[in-house]
Amino acid sequence: MxxxxxxxxxxxxxxxxxxxxxxxxxxxFSDSIAATAVPKGNAAWLYPETQQQVDDWKAQLTTFNLAAGAERAIRVLYVYSTDLETTYTKPVIGTLAKTAVTTLRGIPNVTHVAAIIDADLTASYANLNKLTTAKINALADAHARLYCESSFDGIQLDLEPYNPTYKNSVLTFVRRLSLDLRDPSYCTRPKFIAFFVGPRQADATLYGALGPNGYAVISGYDLDSPGPGLPETPEQYRINLKSNVNFVINNANSTYGKFSIGLPFAASACEFESGVSLTDPSNIIQGYPMYDPVRPSYIPSAFDVLNQTIGSSGPSLTSRFLGVSVWGFLSRDVRVLGYRHTPKNVFDTPGMMSYMAANMPRKAVMPLxxxxxxxxxxxxxxxxxxxxxxxxxxxxxxxxxxxxxxxxxxxxxxxxxxxxxxxxxxxxxxxxxxxxxxxxxxxxxxxxxxxxxxxxxxxxxxxxxxxxxxxxxxxxxxxxxxxxxxxxxxxxxxxxxxxxxxxxxx
Known part of the structure; x- marks a missing residue:
């Protein structure tokens, strides 16, 4: 030639x-192609502040995933990246989040790693209501461009409060970001978007905004409290969770309705083992175990509810239920009204890892x-x-x-x-x-x-x-x-x- x-x-x-x-x-991308970006399997939140925490959690998750096997493993990891800032049109990925992706991908059975973007919408720097629709879209475009070029598989949004005051502007942002993440001019392959939301707020409008490559992460904790700073009993938690899960199931029957359910494996505001006063460590509010083989405890109660409501349909790849989201691996304490709630991390409770390995909801492994x-x-x-x-x-x-x-x-x-x-x-x-x-x-x-x-x-x-x-x-x-x-x-x-x-x- x-x-x-x-x-x-x-x-x-x-x-x-x-x-x-x-x-x-x-x-x-077509809906069928975009939908392949949605991960199926149990997930977990990670909020690291040091590389040592990332390494320690990797070791724990490796031990757990090997014991649990692929169907019960934690396959999806949400890693904190940054807070949403409406005044800054050039978003950045957190430095630790960038390095954590590489580390966490080495965990057996982990299939997806996503970036967490948080926001307190009441803060002036994050108030989407101050932006025009065009500027909200531009902000979404900037985030899509950044994360499409990254090694993250998707984005998990935690924009609170998601209430009537902020709902329209939040939906505008979510809708545009979802579209961008399945647009070949931004992402060469579709990436997913997940949105943390209360069980009564996940409706057809939200699912529509999330689109084929999105899903809701339902809060299955902090559902009720007998009083400010007091713990919810495991029995009351069971009743409240069952009512809310049934509501979520009925509301997810829209075209794009898919959801994961977050559960309190570590302390939350209303579910905790103990609350220790920040000013007087001897002043302790006694809570209830996250897990205990004998006494009533939160996670066994939650698993009972899932078995009763979702049951045998849960493991199916066609189920709208994607799995459990594990709260959480935390670098900071959960603090409520001057009290520090424990435990801070998933595996701090004795026996929790073994119990989870044998009882976590199963989800079939997706073939290529x-x-x-x-x-x-x-x-x-x-x-x-x-x-x-x-x-x-x-x-x-x-x-x-x-x-x-x-x-x-x-x-x-x-x-x-x-x-x-x-x-x-x-x-x-x-x-x-x-x-x-x-x-x-x-x-x-x-x-x-x-x-x-x-x-x-x-x-x-x-x-x-x-x-x-x-x-x-x-x-x-x-x-x-x-x-x-x-x-x-x-x-x-x-x-x-x-x-x-x-x-x-x-």
């Missing part, structure tokens, strides 16, 4: 990739779906033009460990992927010798046909092809084939893209 022909082919590739990206940016695979090109020194035969490349977005994929055709040996998905949220390529079995049986599998050499006599068929480059986000968008028609262009691109001598760059 002449240099001129090579230049022409290169220009042709760039043209078609640019065209596909432009088409993909013309409309949001076509929407979660990004087709890409992998170039390596072993790729040659001669004696080639086709294979497929898959990059599972959440896969960060090496995995050997079985090929649909038994005559094609499997190729072990190097699994380097990276932690920066970008699309990095990794080689796989075909899709997992369930993808092979799926007619709608998204694939990009390229070539691999026949193995030499002294070469193991499962030897990995090393990745020589990472592809840009826009290139990855083209490979996913996201367009306004939803057509996947993988096979079309296969006729346009070639790897020559294992060194040709896109």
């Amino acid at each position: 002449t240099a001129r022909q090579g230049d022409f082919r290169g220009l042709l590739r760039v043209f078609f990739l640019t065209l596909l990206v432009a088409l993909g940016a013309s409309a949001p 779906s076509p929407a979660q695979a990004v087709c890409t090109i992998c170039s390596g020194s072993r790729l040659q033009r001669r004696r080639q035969r086709p294979y497929y490349l898959y990059f599972p977005i959440q896969q960060t460990k090496a995995r050997e994929y079985q090929t649909p055709n038994a005559s094609v040996p499997p190729i072990r992927g190097d699994g380097d998905g990276g932690d920066d949220g970008s699309c990095c390529c990794c080689c796989g010798g075909g899709p997992p079995a369930h993808l092979a049986r799926t007619k709608s599998t998204h694939s990009l046909r390229v070539t691999r050499p026949r193995p030499r006599a002294n070469t193991s068929p499962s030897q990995p092809f090393r990745v020589s480059q990472s592809l840009s986000s826009s290139t990855c968008l083209g490979f996913t084939g996201v367009t306004f028609t939803g057509v996947i262009f993988g096979d079309f691109l296969a006729g346009l893209l070639r790897i020559r001598k294992g060194r040709e760059k896109l």
